[in-house]
Structures are given as C-alpha cells and as structure tokens.
Amino acid sequence: MSTTTGEPSARxxxxxxxxxxxxxxxxxxxxxxxxxxxxxxxxIVDTRPxxxxxxxGEVPGAIVIERNHLEWRLDPTCESRIPEASSRHIQWIVICAEGYSSSLAAAAxxxxxLHNATDVVGGFDAWVEAGLPTVRPARPTGPRGPGE
Structure with missing residues (x-):
C-alpha cells in the first residue's frame, strides 16, 4: 500500500x-x-471510461481520450495524433477518477x-470535492480520434 505521501509502505x-x-x-x-x-x-485530458x-460528469473543455489510445493521440510525431498534439512543449494534464491511472499515464x-505532462492529485473525485466546474452533457463527450 502507498502512504498518504505517495511513497510505498513496507508492505x-x-x-x-x-x-x-x-x-x-x-x-x-x-x-x-x-x-x-x-x-x-x-x-486537460480525461481518460475515464x-x-x-x-x-x-466531465471537466468543461477536457479532451477525452481513452487510455489505450493516449500515447498515439498525443505524440506529435505520430500519424494518429489529435490536432492539439502539435508540440512536445504542451502541458498535458491527465485526469482519471481517483488519480492513480493518470499518474501512470503521465509518466508514459x-x-x-512530453516532459510537461502531469496529472491531477485525487483525480475527478478531488476535482468535484474542490467545487470546480463540471458539466453533464446529455451524451458523454466521445473520445477524440486522429485528425478530429
């Protein structure tokens, strides 16, 4: 288990x-x-299913990319990238539900x-708890594909 500081415990x-x-x-x-x-x-890149x-709900303006496509969509040298992935200098902020898989995604x-990649401590749950804006579209935003 991890401690609250994010360091692994003895177990x-x-x-x-x-x-x-x-x-x-x-x-x-x-x-x-x-x-x-x-x-x-x-x-902000939302990788939640x-x-x-x-x-x-969703973060307003977040780009939805499924986790299994993340590297391909954000690599500026990849043919499968999204238009926003135009530079290695963009600050990508990955958000998931609780801030675990987003850390692994940011490291990848x-x-x-993409050295400015990071993630959100506590994920979307912490986002909501902090009282930050969310939206609930009638249909969830679809994942972004290449060239979209």
Whole structure:
C-alpha cells in the first residue's frame, strides 16, 4: 500500500512501487492548480471510461481520450495524433477518477518526450470535492480520434 505521501509502505505491492516511481518523475497538480493551468493554455485530458463520465460528469473543455489510445493521440510525431498534439512543449494534464491511472499515464507521456505532462492529485473525485466546474452533457463527450 502507498502512504498518504505517495511513497510505498513496507508492505507495498509491485504496483504501489511502480506508481511511486512514476510519480517521483514529475510535479502533480492539485485540482485548482490544474484548472488554473488550463486557463493559461494547458490541455486537460480525461481518460475515464464513458460510464464514469456519464455517472459523475466531465471537466468543461477536457479532451477525452481513452487510455489505450493516449500515447498515439498525443505524440506529435505520430500519424494518429489529435490536432492539439502539435508540440512536445504542451502541458498535458491527465485526469482519471481517483488519480492513480493518470499518474501512470503521465509518466508514459513523459517517456515519449512530453516532459510537461502531469496529472491531477485525487483525480475527478478531488476535482468535484474542490467545487470546480463540471458539466453533464446529455451524451458523454466521445473520445477524440486522429485528425478530429
């Protein structure tokens, strides 16, 4: 298990160690910091599956990309990228439900050379708890594909 600081405890599992290693490589953002960064041009990427977005809502303006397509959509050298993925210098802020898979995703993006990638501490649950804006479209926003 991880401690509240994100460091693995003495009884940590391998995934706890992997998560701590991933998080050690970058500065994570609290929800309010992520919202402020988006106001300055950072891109929030929601990797939650549709059923979670339908049940809990969405971050206004977030780009929805399913986790299994994330690296291909954000790599500026890839033919399957989205139009916003025009540079390695973009600040990508990944958000998931609780802030676990988003840490691993941000670490993977950093491995691709997207060194400004980070994630949201506590994920969408913390976003809602912080009272930040959410939307509930009649139909959840669909995932972005190449060229969309």
């Amino acid at each position: 940590a599992t391998e995934v706890d160690r992997l998560l701590a290693q991933a998080r050690a490589g970058f500065q994570r953002l609290r929800p309010a910091e992520a919202w402020a960064a988006a106001g300055r041009g950072a891109k 549709e059923h979670q977005r339908r049940a809990a 993006l950093r491995e691709l050379g």
